[in-house]
Amino acid sequence: MPNRRWFRLIGLSILFILLLGGCSFDTIQSALDPQAPIPRAQHDLLIWVSWLSLIVILGVGGVLFVSLIRFRAKANDDRIPTQSHGNTALEIGLIALATVITILVVVPSVRTIFKTEGRIQAEDITADDIIVNVTGYQWWWAFDYPDLGITTANELHIPKGKRVILNLASADVLHSFWVPKLSGKRDLIPNQDNQLWFVTDENTPEGVYYGQCAELCLGAHAYMRFRVIVDSEADFATWIDKFQSIAPLQASTQASVQLVQVDPQIEQGKLLFKQKGCGACHAIKGYSGGAPDKPNLTNFGLRNSLAAGVLEMPADDLELKKEHLMRWLRDPQEVKPTNRMPTLWAQDDPKADEEIAAIAAYLLSLGNEAETQASVGGNYGN
Numbered sequence: 555m556p557n558r559r560w561f562r563l564i565g566l567s568i569l570f571i572l573l574l575g576g577c578s579f580d581t582i583q584s585a586l587d588p589q590a591p592i593p594r595a596q597h598d599l600l601i602w603v604s605w606l607s608l609i610v611i612l613g614v615g616g617v618l619f620v621s622l623i624r625f626r627a628k629a630n631d632d633r634i635p636t637q638s639h640g641n642t643a644l645e646i647g648l649i650a651l652a653t654v655i656t657i658l659v660v661v662p663s664v665r666t667i668f669k670t671e672g673r674i675q676a677e678d679i680t681a682d683d684i685i686v687n688v689t690g691y692q693w694w695w696a697f698d699y700p701d702l703g704i705t706t707a708n709e710l711h712i713p714k715g716k717r718v719i720l721n722l723a724s725a726d727v728l729h730s731f732w733v734p735k736l737s738g739k740r741d742l743i744p745n746q747d748n749q750l751w752f753v754t755d756e757n758t759p760e761g762v763y764y765g766q767c768a769e770l771c772l773g774a775h776a777y778m779r780f781r782v783i784v785d786s787e788a789d790f791a792t793w794i795d796k797f798q799s800i801a802p803l804q805a806s807t808q809a810s811v812q813l814v815q816v817d818p819q820i821e822q823g824k825l826l827f828k829q830k831g832c833g834a835c836h837a838i839k840g841y842s843g844g845a846p847d848k849p850n851l852t853n854f855g856l857r858n859s860l861a862a863g864v865l866e867m868p869a870d871d872l873e874l875k876k877e878h879l880m881r882w883l884r885d886p887q888e889v890k891p892t893n894r895m896p897t898l899w900a901q902d903d904p905k906a907d908e909e910i911a912a913i914a915a916y917l918l919s920l921g922n923e924a925e926t927q928a929s930v931g932g933n934y935g936n
């Protein structure tokens with residue numbers, strides 16, 4: 555029946571194309587492109603086991619294939635084949651071979667587990683380690699550096715070459731921290747203290763790495779992304795300083811004397827940030843207290859991404875940064891369905907464009923104060 559064959563062929567082709575849809579040929583978030591010691595060890599193990607499996611498949615499949623061809627019944631040959639009851643030497647040989655293969659898989663597996671897993675006990679933590687308390691929320695990440703007094707969201711800065719110890723907690727449901735190129739994967743579980751540690755080394759390129767929540771947490775789970783930025787020692791020190799140099803809230807309200815000319819749009823955005831209620835949720839060190847269970851926006855202008863890694867904010871493209879931030883502020887649900895950020899402007903609000911642009915300008919200026927003041931200084935002839 556040729557029709558049925560065609561149906562089967564088309565069905566298989568569709569299945570194949572659907573399966574291919576799961577593939578991605580850029581490796582921004584691939585465990586097959588490891589860039590740090592732990593994922594490298596895991597990758598090496600995967601490759602080793604894959605080669606062994608291939609040898610087993612070819613061996614067993616080859617014997618089966620040869621048997622099927624060589625020993626199949628010939629036409630008009632009704633003879634019963636010679637009956638035998640096993641072959642002791644062959645059976646012992648196969649058991650020995652299976653044992654060897656099992657040892658070849660188990661020994662490197664257990665060694666890799668001991669090398670990469672395991673909790674770092676309090677007494678083994680050194681002053682050199684970077685400690686970060688990671689809290690998963692539906693659907694974003696809080697990163698808190700207790701030793702440095704820094705709280706930020708969705709972007710984890712680490713210095714190259716240091717050991718990073720993450721204390722993982724969840725504020726609501728299960729989440730899972732995963733940066734395939736740098737670290738293993740571990741769940742964030744409510745009421746359970748989990749830890750994940752990883753290191754980078756001299757072969758880890760500095761730059762931005764992609765992370766993703768790897769545990770179905772409903773709603774915007776697929777959009778619960780994050781970035782890890784591997785900095786040089788000097789860049790990391792600069793980043794820390796950008797946070798530590800901001801005076802805390804109480805101190806800054808005392809010293810409210812403006813010494814520098816500030817862009818009026820940024821000033822307007824700064825006021826609107828409070829008037830529109832943004833400050834009730836979002837903390838900005840030195841300006842807004844916010845709520846601890848909402849993303850902290852201190853130095854927001856230094857970020858490479860927005861809405862937990864959903865929209866890019868490339869450092870060298872201010873226009874695109876502005877465009878993406880305004881799109882997000884105008885209609886957060888359009889960018890990231892089911893997220894918990896409200897829409898602050900009615901569809902027909904005539905002031906929406908101006909206000910959104912002002913808040914965007916203010917947020918993008920955070921952490922870039924020196925640059926914005928300098929450019930404004932030029933524009934206004936001061």
Ligand code: CUA
Pocket residue numbers: 690691692693728729730767768769770771772775776778
């Ligand atoms: Cu958090 Cu999926």
